[in-house]
Amino acid sequence: MSLKPLKYLVGVLFILIGLGKISYASSISHHQINLSIDLGKKQILGTDSLILEVSEAEVPFRLSNGISIASIKSGSFSLDFSKMEPKEDHGKPEEGSSWTGYLLKVPAGSVGKELNVTLEYEGTYPSIDFEKDKRHYGLEVGGYLNDKSGLLLENAYWYPEIQGQKSLFTYQLTVRTEKGIAVVSSGTRTEKDNSIEFKMDFPTDQINVVFGPYYITRTNYKDIEISTYFTKDDPDMADAYLDKMKEYLKRDECELGTYPYKSMIVVDSPIMVGLGFPEFTLIGERLLTIPDMINTSLGHEILHNWYGSGIYVTPGSGNWTEGLVTYLADHQFNIKQNGQAITRMELLKQYTVATRGKPEKSLNQVGDDDASEDRAVAYQKSTMIFSMLESQIGKKHFYKGLRALTKEKMYHAASWDDFEKAFETESGQYLEPFFKQWVYGKGAPQITIKEEKSFPHILMTPYSISFTIHTDPLFQFNLPIEVQTETGIEKKTVSITKPDQKVFMLLPSRAQEIRVDPAYKVMRRLNDNELPANISIVLETNQELTVLFSKSLSKEARELYEHFLKLSEIKFHEIQELRQANGPVVLLGPPDTDQKIGGWDPKDVPWRWQKDSLEVAGGSVHGGDESAVLSWYGPAGYSQPIVWIVGYSKKGLNSLAQRLGYYMPWSYVLFRDGKSVVRGEWEKHPETLSLRVFN
Structure with a gap:
């Protein structure tokens, strides 16, 4: 689907132009x-x-x-x-x-x-x-x-x-x-x-x-002229953007050093993207009022004046800019909003969904390709690698390394090799194995737990537990593990060096549950039961989608949904029954007269259909120009994520097509008059990588 969430679109600096x-x-x-x-x-x-x-x-x-x-x-x-x-x-x-x-x-x-x-x-x-x-x-x-x-x-x-x-x-x-x-x-x-x-x-x-x-509004932050060039005369919005620009410039100068240029402009455009260039950023006019734009994407764009528009990517060395800027801007904002574990889990989820079953490039190979799997490497995987790197060398050395590289390479090109040298110099650590595996190597490990045994121990400690961590493919890394016992939580960090790593722990009391990487600190592919139900799991892809039209749709209503698919540039093939699909499915239209859709009768779900009206989280859509999208899992369980879309008019579905890409992280969104009136995530969170212990 071409409508990608802006938070993952903004800041694209080097446009793919098909060089020979x-x-x-x-x-x-x-x-x-x-x-x-x-x-x-x-x-x-x-x-x-x-x-x-x-x-x-x-x-x-x-x-x-x-x-x-x-x-x-x-x-x-x-x-x-x-x-x-x-x-x-x-x-x-x-x-x-x-x-x-x-x-x-x-x-x-x-x-x-x-x-x-x-x-x-x-x-x-x-x-x-x-x-x-x-x-x-x-x-x-x-x-x-x-x-x-x-x-x-x-x-x-x-x-x-x-x-x-x-x-x-x-x-x-x-x-x-x-x-x-x-x-x-x-x-x-x-x-x-x-x-x-x-x-x-x-x-x-x-x-x-x-x-x-344009209507132009100007002011200054220190000796930097900052401006907005907006098509509409909106002083309040201009002032809001100027205030945020000052906030981001102050943050970035404190962390990275002096702003490398003399001015910064936000200029709007009819095209629905966010693009960063030296001293100005181009933002789609209809995107200016989206909260994520001013709260995260604007900061992302300004930061690109240091990395991407100040220090450039050495041609052919891999696009490091998007991962670094996403880590320093979007990732830190999301941590403040949602906490570290959920923020990292979201990165791993996006990466897992986008790269599933597809050939994958290494970080030093990925450029500005628009394929979803390449973007997942350039954004999500790269962001996680910077997170792991900071964790390994420490925040102090991490930012000292960035400042040193910024000073040396400003207005020049840099590669992953330059980052390795800068972080090695500032931390005193030998980082070649880290970069060789995570930057120059392809893919990521998938982890499972096997062979649990719990029993009293003959030593002074009364209990122990043993189990096996299976890693495929083999990567070498430190893996955090927690064991919930009757009296508390016991923690251990295991060095993974082989595909089947035996783990043995002495415990003060009987074990109840083993949890592996509970805070999502390791770059890895999530298992199906770790993936939350949200819109992006199905729609964040350029691949052909499986689509099921409700049998209750009239010919005219079906044509509205077909136009929606065309407008959204969704490639698809159609099925008649959900049981015909092994993977993700898009459902279109209200349920059939028997309240089923594609032969599926959803049970114990957090929404309700009343004839043609859909009720979700205290809100509802039932006609006119309203529309809704929600995510869940089909009858096959975690291996069959679904997105269900309903609309009642051409205008409502057209509006949904134009905006859907910016609500990918949510589980459900209800739209009225082109605006989201209800949106959220299901209260039921995905399962962590864990194993119950039966004594």
């Missing part, structure tokens, strides 16, 4: 771009005077399919260029790519030198009617030009870039457009009579421009 397989040695070290934007004609005119570091006689570069090149010169001399032939060694565009590759023939004797090149071009971009077209527009929208607003992100290929360039660059961008249009980009801003200039003296990896008729 070949990396070229030539690079651009500086862009000086004059950009004219004609919103009426949906057209841009560009001149890029760039500095080219030449390493081959023919330099490959690319531009949008909608752009035509007027001329390329070096000084007064015209340079020859041609479209790339579709050969593998040219890194040809993949089918469906939105860019065209070119080869620039440089003058003789230029190889190994700097070459000043001026490229003149013009092009058009489509307009998008976001009010009419209610699809969930996200990262696929690199560029658009509407009557009064527009967006030119890096993946719109609106300026020349060398395919596979690994080095960073600086730029100076001058933008001209009609009066009343505000322009946002990274760099020191200078406003003139008919243009605005952005000078980016710090090395960066992309240029992005946003423009529209």
